[in-house]
Each structure stands twice: as structure tokens, then as C-alpha cells.
Amino acid sequence: MAEPQQKLFKAQTLKGFRDYMPELMAPRQAMIRRIEATFERHGFQPLQTPALEYLETLAGKYGEEGDKLLYRFQDHGERHVALRYDLTVPLARVVAEHRNEIQLPFRRYQVAPVWRADKPQRGRFREFFQCDADIVGVNSAMADAETLITGLSVLEALGIQGAVLHLNHRDVLFGLIAAAGVTEKAQQIACVRAIDKLDKVPPVAVVAEIAALGIAVEVASVVLNRFLFAETNPQKFLQLVVLDDSMSATPTLVEAASRIVTVIELVTAAGLGDRIVFDPTIARGLDYYTGIIYETRLTDPRVKGIGAVMSGGRYDGLIGLFTKESIPAVGISLGLDRLLAALQELELVPKDAHAVQVYVTVFGESEAATAIATAGQLRAVGLRVELDLAGGKLGKQLERASKRGARLAVLIGPDEAAAGTVVLKDLRDGAQQTVARANLPDMASDLLRV
DSSP states (O other), X not given: OOOOOOOOOOOOOOTTOOOOOHHHHHHHHHHHHHHHHHHHHTTOEEOOOOSEEEHHHXXXXXXXXXXXXXXXXXXXXXXXXXXXXXXXXXXXXXXXXXXXXXXXXXXXXXXXXXXOOOOOBTTBOSEEEEEEEEEESOOSHHHHHHHHHHHHHHHHHTTOOOEEEEEEXXXXXXXXXXXXXXXXHHHHHHHHHHHTTTTTSOHHHHHHHHHTTTOOHHHHHHHHHHHHHHHHSHHHHHHHHHHOSTTOOOHHHHHHHHHHHHHHHHHHHTTOGGGEEEOTTOOOSOTTOOSEEEEEEEOOGGGGGGOOSEEEEEOTTTGGGTSSSOOOEEEEEEEHHHHHHHHHHTTOSOTTTXXXXXXXXXXXXXXHHHHHHHHHHHHHTTOOEEEOOSOOOHHHHHHHHHHTTOSXXXXXXXXXXXXXXXXXXXXXXXXXXXXXXXXXXXXXXXXXXX
């Protein structure tokens, strides 16, 4: 009697999620190492938070649209929980929960996955990594500038030259909207969300969205025109607000414009003035932002549709939702997967980042111990080494070495094992030489540097 055929399950990933194969995962890991090293050079400390939070910790912090994208469910203990939407709200919870252990100012960084039930599109996934750096406990232009300088330094470390940071302030947004005649808070917030779409939809569509809030079309047009003027004449706009009373600016608007001017001056002093511009249309959709806000865009036309690769801002009221103490904070957030997609488009991802450098062949069982000891010697000096495990003829082993992208191959036959030598073969041109095992690590390292 024939055995019943075992059911085969369909091998597939969820929509909006992806597998990272070694040829992509290796450069991704290299990116993370560079990002973390840059964060640490700027004085930030590592922090890790759980993937799951209580739903009440996250809900109501991101605005109506953000709350809709939370992955939420009830666990086996009937607790209402959610996957983290970002790394900022969990940081606010950590500061409040561990306040007695944290010395302010507190600089922290975190590189970890977040989850959003968003519509997948080019460069946008439902599970993705964020790389955040935040300064908690200081409300100053210096702290704002430090976070921006750190973020721009990360992009430089990744080899990205064409990146511009578009800077704004929430009080500039609300000040312009109020000056146009929209004074009701809910309508102002809705106007901000509409303005935030200016880089995606035509101005007429923005006017229509504002008018749909119950605001007269004429007023909606005034709102739009004020932003377009500020966008077209950024320096003149800032001067009019800060130095001239012709715009009838409120003290709040003047203070916000002054902060922008100061932050730009500080970033310029760091030698990055060509990477930052004032952009009054930047809104950032999350409700917790209170001051400086920004988005960083790549200027290369090959990545035109990739979107912002680094964003963030000041959120002075968020931590106060978890503790009675008022604690200001500002941060940056880089989308690792979107950045990686951009680096691929720009051909900045090394094609051999996952390759081994040296491939150690194994002639037979009698040479196995020598081969594995040789591999250990090479690994001890930091080289990426693979030891052949499949065996077989030397030609087949060298074929596997080439497929793994190895530059050098180490051959150890019975004679070499007895003499304490190896044959070091350059797989690029076939040149080979006999080397004492004791000298192999230095010789291999020298050849790999050429």
C-alpha cells in the first residue's frame, strides 16, 4: 500500500515583507556597522527596546493615519499589544520608566526593525529597519544641529554625496496657517497634513483638500500662496519674519524662524552648509513633533522616487505623556531599507561584500586537521575564510571558491602538510607560490591589499 503523499506548503513571504539573501544581507550588515560607528563617534550610546509594547503605549501618539497602521492584537494573556511603529515612542517610554538611571542629556541610538501596515511600494515595506539617534534633555539649537550633523555624517560614511536636508519648524507651519486666517486647531493640523503632500500632488489638489475641511477656497489659496512664497524665497521669507515686521509675524513665528536661522548657521559651521536648506512645506505627519522638523532627500535623478531617506525633528511633549516631568528631545531616523534600495540604484553597494577572501581546500582526511588549523590562522588576523566541506577533486573545489568570490585559494597536499608549507593561489590570474604556513597570514593580507 502506497504511503500517503505528504502535503507541501506553499513557500511564500507576506506582502510587504522580504527575505534578505546573503548577497544583499552582507552589504546591509556592513551599512549597519558604518552607521553605528558614526553614531558612536558623535557620542551616542546603544539602546535596545522590545518589538512588542502595550497598545496604550503606542496608540494615540502618531495621529489618526499613523494609528491605523499599527499592527495590534491580543496576546495569549489577553493583553492588548502592538508591534512598535517607530523607535521614538519606545524611547519616550524608556526615559520615563528608567528616569532615575538616566543622566541628562542622554544621547542614544538604536538600530532595529519596526512594523507598519502600510501599502507596499518602491522602497517601502511593512517591516523595515530604522536607525535612530536622539538627544534627550536639552532644548537648544545646538542639540538640533548636533543631530542633523550626525545624520549627514552617516550619509557621508555610506558614500552618499548628493543629499540635501530640508529643514522646517512646526511653529512656522502653524504660524503661516494662522496668519492666513485658519485659527481652529483641528483645521490647522489638517492643513499641515495637506501641505505635507505638496511634493507628491499639484497645488490645486492641496487647495481642494484644505477647502474640503470647510475652509473657504479663497482662504485655502492664501494658505497655499504663503507657503509657496516662503518655498520660492526662503532667505527673504526668514529675513522678513526675523528682521522685519512687515509680515505681522507673531512672537512664536519669529522665534521659530530664528531657531531655523541659528541651526543652519551651526550646521554650516560644521562644513555642511551645502547640505541643508529651509523648506516651509516640510510638515512631517506625526502629531508628536513640536519644533524643528526635517526630511533628507537624495538629489540623483536615478533615485527620484525613493522618497526621504532620513527624517525626524523635535518632540518636546512626547516624554511628558509618560511622566509629569517635562523633558525635551530631538532626533533623527534613517530608513535602512530605503537607504539600501537607493545605494543599489546608485551602484554604491559593493558587489563582493559577501564574498570570502580566502578559500582553503582540503585534499583528503589526512590533511583535514592541517587545513582547519590553517583556516584558523587566517581568521585570527581578520580575514574572511571558507573551508571546503564538500571535498572532491581540486578542480571542483576551486570552482566552488570562484563562485564564492574568493580572491585567494590555499592548497595543502600531503607534501605541503609534511613540510609545513601551503600553495597560495591567486584566482584572478592563476599565479601561485609556495609559502611557509607561519608566513601565510601576512602574505595573504599583503596580496589582498593590492
